[in-house]
Every structure is written in structure tokens, then in C-alpha cells.
Amino acid sequence: MAIIVPNTASSITANGCIVGSENVWAWIGLRTAGASGSATFYTTTACTSGCELMSIALSPHQVTMFGPYNSPCGLYVTGITTASALAWLKRG
16 A cells, blocks of 8 residues: 655645645645634635535644545635645645
């Protein structure tokens, strides 16, 4: 059994598509600083109802990661409040 390891990462503070996340293994997460924060991830290129993958909410000074996921349409993140959304991808 092969072990899947990410080889690229992004920290995202604005709503939008996670570039290069189509048809690749992806881990998603959230990092907060001095305040609670949240974000919602979708398995499409927009915040489309019915395509929600996961909403994450954390207390201050926390980090969490989930995955891997593989979406043929890629991933989209929105609702980022007082946090940074995280994306690790396995490309190539």
C-alpha cells in the first residue's frame, strides 16, 4: 500500500478556489491566532449548496488538518473568519 504525502501547501485568508486542487489528494485545515475562527470547504469551484465538504471552527491558538480528499472539481473555501485556511496538496 502506497503512502500519500503532500508536496505543496498554501495558507489562505480570502474566499476562493484552492488552485491546483482538481483531481489531486488534498488535506484541508484551519489555523487560528488570538481569536476563534472558522471556514467552510466545498468540493466544487464555488460555494454551492449540497457540495459542502466540511466546516471547521476552532478556539484561539489552534491548528487542525483533515484528509486526504480527492475532488474532480477541486476545492473551494469560504467563510474564513479570524483564521487562515490551510491546504496541502499531492501534485505530480
